[in-house]
Amino acid sequence: MDLASLLQFLASGLTVGSTYGLAALGFTIIFNTTGIINFAQGEFVMLGGILAVVFMHWLDPGLPAAILLAVVATTLVGLLMERLTIRPVRNASAINLIIVTIGVSITIRGLVMLFWGKDTYVLPAFSGMAPIHLLGATIIPQSLWILGIAVVVLALLKGFFSRTIFGRAMLACSFEPRAARLVGISVERMVMASFMLSAFVGAVGGVILTPLTMTSYDVGVLLGMKGFAACILGGLGNPFGAAAGGLILGILEAFGAGLVSSAYKDAIAFVVILGILLWKPSGLFGVPDTERV
Amino acid sequence: MSSTLRQLTPVAAFFLLVLATPFLLRHDYYYLSILTMAGIFAIIVLGLNLLLGFAGQISLGHGALFGIAAYTTAVLTGTYGLPLAVGAVSGVGLTALVAMLIGMPVLKLKGYYLAMATLGFGLIVYIFFNEAIGLTGGPSGFVGIPVLEVFGFVFDSDLSYFYLVWSMVAVALLTSLNLIHSKYGRALMALHISETAAQSMGINIARHKLFVFVLSSVYAGIAGVLYAHYLNFVAPSSFGFHFSVQLITMVVLGGMASLWGGIAGAVFLTVMPEFLRFYENLEVIIYGLILILCMMFLPKGLAGGVCKLLSNVRRRFGREP
């Protein structure tokens, strides 16, 4: 295998991995405030892409405005989801809430199917489709957009959680909700914010990857599953781990397909993930939970 | 002894209901075949409930275990023409063996990590079903699985298969009920609540987790064999991630740690879409909404809901002379 091919695999892995990473970030944000895995996370990604397409066709406001509208709308969906389905039963057990999120994801898919059908849609690329040549590998500009925006989102989140009061308050909720309430943090508000934030991150992901990978009502299922795998691989609750997990998963798939067998590429990736989990039961960058006696 | 009697009454009632169902449905074979399918799922759900509801260990790999049994008996009886008994026993046996091999390392993981690991296992098996075309027939499926025959009796009618499947449900239910009222059941509930306390009572946690995982895989294996010989056709798409999640949903919707609830959940989620067909494009949305509302307003599942209803009724009638 020549260097150019290897670079090409790497480019593919990083691009696909960024999309997994963004999905994984959404999981992490909600997990950190509520302790549940939101199965509708993939649907946020799907909504971002589909709504951008819809706004493009419906209002024709130009690409940037359509993207903005789609992201805002998806964030509102996150808000609605929390208000209507999570807050009324916030004391329910984790598994019940997870099934609720499965129900939400099915409903969102059904609504999108009802309004916009089962077709596949595509957005125009942000800056053309002319490939950039790099050491024999070729990358289209959209890949760079995806990578760049993923990095920016991650950096902003990191800043948000460690620098701003609001972000720190959100983290506090995850560690000790009762203590957080005692020091005057409204856990309800934080949970709501976390749903909006993760819908926002998901929508951003959906919008930037639609020009490259296209979208339809059911793309969220696979992205959700890969995103979940990524955030577990990186260590649940750690945003950096989630992003890293996504990139690793993407690279594993690309190299597995390119070097070993394209038929078994997903199997290869998951065998490696299983191996890593057996070696590190709390993921690569997760903190092992010490049981107190 | 009296407690045993008390347990047996609902089981007997259940039996009568099963016997009567074909007549209640006026031999509408279509609904009978749906209920047969629901029964097959109920068997898996009973096992999964032991694992998830009682021992507190999640598995997103039961769809794959179900598939391993189905494909094993399919290949052995369909491709190699071996006797059905060989196919059935190897199907269940191989499923249990795979569950044991995968369970030994994986059950050390906890919570979402266990979910991920079993999901990964399920996915790998699913890809194998798709790609080992020479063996499994690949994505377009495996054709030509013989009809089930036991001691010369051929189960080729819907009625006979319905009774066969539901008697297996009854056996699975009885054994599960027995198990939870034994020291194993107590050990599983104990390790669910506190692993530390359980092991300090001399309970070997790893072994009990493995035991219940393998036991639940045996249930899934029996269901898989019944499934393969019922449809006479299997395809990978029936054994994917989606199906595993649906099984979990059946357990939780029916009521965690309620074996009766699990059966109710399996039947409810299998039969409901048949009624939603009238709504065509709205079907998916209604299905999702029902799922959300059930989980929001019946936190203990269908079983919990029925219990609450019964106790409300009892209280009302108890007060008024």
Place this chain on the structure above:
Amino acid sequence: MITRILFFALAVMVFISAPAAKAAEPIKVGAVLSVSGPASFLGEPERNTLLLLQDKINAQGGILGRPLEMIIYDDETEVNKAVLAADRLLKRDRVVAAIGGTTSGNTLAIMPKFASARIPLVSCAAAEKIVKPVNPWVFKTPQSDRHAVIKILEHAKSQGYKNIAIITVSDGFGQAGREVLMELIPAHGMNVAADEIYGPKDTDMTPQLTKIRGLNPDAIVCWGTNPGPAVIARNRVQLAMDTPLYMSHGVASKRFIELAGDAAEGLILPAGRLAVADQLSEDHPQKAVLQAYIQEYEARFNTEVSTFGGYAYDALTLIVEAVRRAGEATPQAIRDHLEEIHGFVATGGIFELSAEDHNGLDERAFVIVRIAGGDWELVSD
């Protein structure tokens, strides 16, 4: 709690309500189609077409003076549901003939049920396995993958290509195509240079194409249905590859050109004549049938017609023809007369059915088209 009780009450009512008695005894034809789920792009136009034809036939006085009643079930592209739906057609609705399933897998799953119930089934799926070996009760209307592959390989041969790389999707459609390609490429004196697979939901195939690029084949054949092939077409442009790319008839819809955009330019594929109806010579026997179907479909559903709807069109018109020829609507008569249909002009081609051939089409049912200027361009007839 109350909603639950109401729901169950509703359910019980549905259980009990008996089908209403009908005045003129209709001829019941069933269909099991994948109207939703992954294969909905096939199943939806199929269902629409059946509804269109049903209304048209009944407006013209029905068949043998009896109205046609189509009973269509959606299997959601799930094999369990397909089997249950088949059961329902056979045991409750008691249809005299049926159409479906949409996908090869679902057809293979429901076939035995129809054979043992002795009800003819006309499938809308392509796999050869459906009619080979011949099952007396099972027919199919789509052209076989084999014929599409032959068409492609003849074109490739005329261009002098030797080394062919294939990239196929890991579902029933891709698997069937892959099997035929692996068999026919060597048979045509060419080599399989690479054999790559991609998943139906994959979004980036550059690793597979990079590998193929390294092997430097003369041409690539991609076998899949939307959106995968569109991704592959785009990835090929991204990798600046100029290796000719053949697609399968599975993407012979305008949607593919929209999705692939500029990357679709120059791609070559076999297609039914539906896609290029306007470009056919005036005296082509199919032209009138195709144009009428396109016009009616687009007028009613306000969306572009697709080749796949044509499969259902052919299935139902064949059944209707068999009933007319038989003069009675019994399953046995329909089956027997289906086998005797010759020179029947339909959307997919000119059907020549017989006891040995339950498809009745050959590679002449395909034409080779090239995508140019965002539209189909007839290369050879």
Place this chain on the structure above:
Amino acid sequence: MSPDNVALHCRNLSVRFGGVMALCDVDFRVVQGTITALIGPNGAGKTTLLNVVSGLVECCSGTVGLLGQDMTRVPAWARAQAGVVRTFQNLEVFTTMSVLENVMTGAHRDVRYGVLGALFKTPRYFLEERRCRALAEEKLEFVGLFAERSLPAWELPYGRQRLLELARALAAQPQILLLDEPAAGLNTRETQALAGLIRRIRDELNITVAIVEHDMELIMRISDAVTVLHFGQVIASGAPFEIQKNPEVIAAYLGEDAR
């Protein structure tokens, strides 16, 4: 003292959590048939030592000898099966089970039937279950919880849950019983009763008891020997009256009060 009447013997135990030395070169001995107390200020490492003995925490170095055998590498469940059973400081009652079932769970190792026996309810199952139930009821009677046997465990008040834990541990028929702060959260009257109970466990059931406790009065009243831990090290051990007078111990406790 000859080794065969030492029920529990820890030698040179060290435990490290990250950078913190929780136990440092600790020797701890419990003589058969005694009630031996382990005391010390908060954070001295008492519970850690108990965890090491019961096998919930692994030590970095040193050995744990139980009932004449080296059990340093034996997992927790096997130690329990060998006869070393414990209770917990922060109650670990099986809340969703009934009181009786809790205690029957304690007798797990003593119930002899296999999986098939359980699945198909063989005669053996009935025999063993009846025996197990009788044993559990006996232990409930012993601690005075018999009347509450069919209540769900979470309905018991805190003090009664402590007794339930004790009954559950006794049902395991231990040779050594490790009690982790059994009097925490109990009122004076309950503590009094507990003291009597612990003595009866030693005298009537012939079980060796090791107890970690803060309540000095209780310790001085019931224990035969006392070991004092401070910052992970043993600073004194001996008879209760000796310990009371030990200046180092007094300093350690005073230091804690001063803080």
